[in-house]
Amino acid sequence: MEALPFSYFSHYFPNSKSLGAVTNRILSSFGLRITRIHDWADPTTYIPFAETIAKAKASGLALGDYIDVRQGIAGTTAATIQGMQRLGVFEKPVKSLLEIGPGTGRYLAKTIQLCSLDRCEVYETAVEWARYIEKNYPVILQPTDGGTLKATRSDSVDLVQAHKVLCSTPFLTTARYWAEMLRVTRPGGYAVFDVATESCLPPAVVKLWADSGMPSMSPYPAVVPYKVVLDFFEANGAKLVGTFYAPLPPGKTEVFVFQKN
Numbered sequence: 001m002e003a004l005p006f007s008y009f010s011h012y013f014p015n016s017k018s019l020g021a022v023t024n025r026i027l028s029s030f031g032l033r034i035t036r037i038h039d040w041a042d043p044t045t046y047i048p049f050a051e052t053i054a055k056a057k058a059s060g061l062a063l064g065d066y067i068d069v070r071q072g073i074a075g076t077t078a079a080t081i082q083g084m085q086r087l088g089v090f091e092k093p094v095k096s097l098l099e100i101g102p103g104t105g106r107y108l109a110k111t112i113q114l115c116s117l118d119r120c121e122v123y124e125t126a127v128e129w130a131r132y133i134e135k136n137y138p139v140i141l142q143p144t145d146g147g148t149l150k151a152t153r154s155d156s157v158d159l160v161q162a163h164k165v166l167c168s169t170p171f172l173t174t175a176r177y178w179a180e181m182l183r184v185t186r187p188g189g190y191a192v193f194d195v196a197t198e199s200c201l202p203p204a205v206v207k208l209w210a211d212s213g214m215p216s217m218s219p220y221p222a223v224v225p226y227k228v229v230l231d232f233f234e235a236n237g238a239k240l241v242g243t244f245y246a247p248l249p250p251g252k253t254e255v256f257v258f259q260k261n
């Protein structure tokens with residue numbers, strides 16, 4: 001039976017889950033069926049759980065490496081962690097880590113290896129992936145409302161990170177998480193995240209995004225001007241240590257490393 005990707009349909013129809021079920025009943029008489037893949041219009045979801053785990057296993061790769069390879073960006077996760085290393089994030093022992101939106105855990109796994117953790121907290125909206133992370137890593141899964149780090153004490157975390165999350169969230173979610181990252185990071189600690197800034201979007205790359213085939217309602221790439229990021233963090237008690245780029249197919253995203261004063 002041929003499977004059509006559900007996400008091609010879901011953003012057109014607000015009540016797409018029940019629509020999918022009805023459509024499948026009709027399609028089944030023709031030997032067709034709709035399956036759900038990543039709904040690119042909803043950034044609080046993530047790639048399908050069971051299918052991704054099964055395919056990673058079949059590939060013989062570690063889950064995080066499989067995701068990199070599948071996205072055509074092999075080695076990207078490691079390169080980002082090395083970029084953080086070069087900017088001094090791991091120079092002093094990182095004893096407390098907080099990650100927003102770890103998804104499969106590809107960044108979490110590599111970050112943990114460089115830390116000497118007493119405490120690791122995660123906030124994740126995709127329920128199956130949140131449970132997977134809780135089961136497979138030494139983390140506290142915090143109640144996640146999608147915009148705050150309410151369960152975390154102020155000035156308590158050595159490193160707060162969000163990779164490939166804020167490059168897809170609506171601006172208010174991003175701004176709320178920035179404020180929260182600044183609140184929970186301890187003085188001297190680091191806040192690391194990426195957004196698509198203007199330098200990620202030269203005309204040729206704008207065209208690549210336009211031609212990418214993603215649904216029009218997709219929030220990718222969530223664009224934030226560099227100066228808005230810099231001004232906000234500097235106005236709220238942090239200094240920019242540096243930035244570097246990471247691929248975000250078909251373009252790229254800018255990774256910011258801030259240190260709280």
Ligand SMILES: C[S@@+](CC[C@H](N)C(=O)[O-])C[C@H]1O[C@@H](n2cnc3c(N)ncnc32)[C@H](O)[C@@H]1O
Pocket residue numbers: 043044045046067100101102103104105106107123124125126129144145146147162163164165168169173
């Ligand atoms: C594109 S995925 C990236 C996952 C992972 N960081 C990686 O790069 O493999 C974005 C992740 O952030 C989660 N997410 C999206 N919006 C969120 C929010 N408002 N709060 C917490 N997690 C969120 C999604 O469920 C998903 O796991």
